Amino acid sequence: MPGTTETAGQDTYDVIVLGAGPTGENVADRAHALGLSAVIVESELVGGECSYWACMPSKALLRPVTARADARRVPGLHQAASAPLDTKAVLAHRDAFTSHWKDDGQVQWLDSAGIDFVRGKARLDGPRRVVVATGADERVLTARHAVAVCTGSRALLPDLPGLTAARPWTSREATSAQSVPPRLVVVGGGVVGVEMATAWRALGSAVTLLVRGGGLLPKMEPFAGELVAEALTEAGAAVRTGVSVTAVRREMPNGPATVVLDGGEQIVADEVLFATGRAPRTDDVGLETVGLEPGTWLEVDDTCRVRGVADGWLYGVGDVNHRALLTHQGKYQARIAGAAIAARAQGTTDLDTGRWGAHAATADTAAVPQVVFTDPEVASVGLTAAEAEHAGHRTRVVDHDLGNVAGAGLYADGYRGRARMIVDQDREVLLGVTFVGPAVGELLHSATVAVAGEVPLDRLWHAVPAYPTISEVWLRLLETYRG
Structure with a gap:
């Protein structure tokens, strides 16, 4: 759980950053390195989704899976690699990479970098003004030059009968679970779905992967999904395409869940993971106070400055702008945005030059790299x-x-x-x-x-x-x- 460490600091900064994930950290770090004062506001853990519920824990779960698979294909190692994975050791490895869901080290890094930090729930309250709820109190911060919304995205759950009461897993529960569910249904054939199906099947779950479309990884080349589906099937997972979930129910709090398909078939599982998309975490950050619609993706230019906001002081960086929902692309955008904010604050009108080159993001549209860590x-x-x-x-x-x-x-x-x-x-x-x-x-x-x-x-x-x-x-x- 989050600690209580925060920086008292002043109440006026050059840059205010909402969200302390990798994107927010990099916006603040680049702006500060270029001479601006910066503060980050975060209501959860400093380090964000990637550090605690996405990139790091998921890859920590998957690395033993792929290492064992590789060893099984090498002469002289096949027999030694035939034993089941040590579940306790794998989960402990995962826990270590999340720092056991404590952010002390990340908070210390902010301090060492000269970036102020406020723990609390931040909301815009008009131009360049941010109100932070810190427990029973409120703190008002004012930005001289820019506010950057770097609040990321959250799992998007479909509107299905019984789903909320059934307490489904999202990517957060799938990457942080402390035990292996005997039976796991995964709904969705995108990156999260196939990676978590791979990990939990290797750890002993009987996995059923349900995909509404015709194949896995629909945004990639068709042969990619075909080869991953083939490997999952060989590993013992049931991969079913062209099926839709119409309802989910869980009769008892600790009992099994029943997944109902469009043809009436029912599948019983101990846990059900919905990996069916992402939504921007902009529904409660005060967008309405600056003329924007809450809960929407932020439309930005190539410096990540939000379009349609007078005087150009608001930036939307990372997942919230929907250009490329990947940690490395968010960090890339953050470096661009931080440099652009500093250049504008210092009176530079030509953003085509600078120490780090042009202050404009292009690689998040034309050359986006992505790895799916399946086998x-x-x-x-x-x-x-x-x-x-x-x-x-x-x-x-x-x-x-x-x-x-x-x-x-x-x-x-x-x-x-x-x-x-x-x-x-x-x-x-x-x-x-x-x-x-x-x-x-x-x-x-x-x-x-x-x-x-x-x-x-x-x-x-x-x-x-x-x-x-x-x-x-x-x-x-x-x-x-x-x-």
């Missing part, structure tokens, strides 16, 4: 083939079987995977890249550099991959393209 991993950046076609590009899709790369065969017996690059044939640069296979997440940054940097294919020929590594797939993709 196999999925790593992608840029456009899918369908997105590139829809955008009107003249493209060529180049595929290669990762299992046919020498380094992959050495990495694991029976390595299964696939690589795809989308080439803009008019400019001969990459629009998107997707890898699926064990350990492909570490290939992604090279693809991100190629896409974000619009590196001509003629130059990529001279980026020689080391042999024998899985990265040799780059050579094979280029050879396939050249014919």
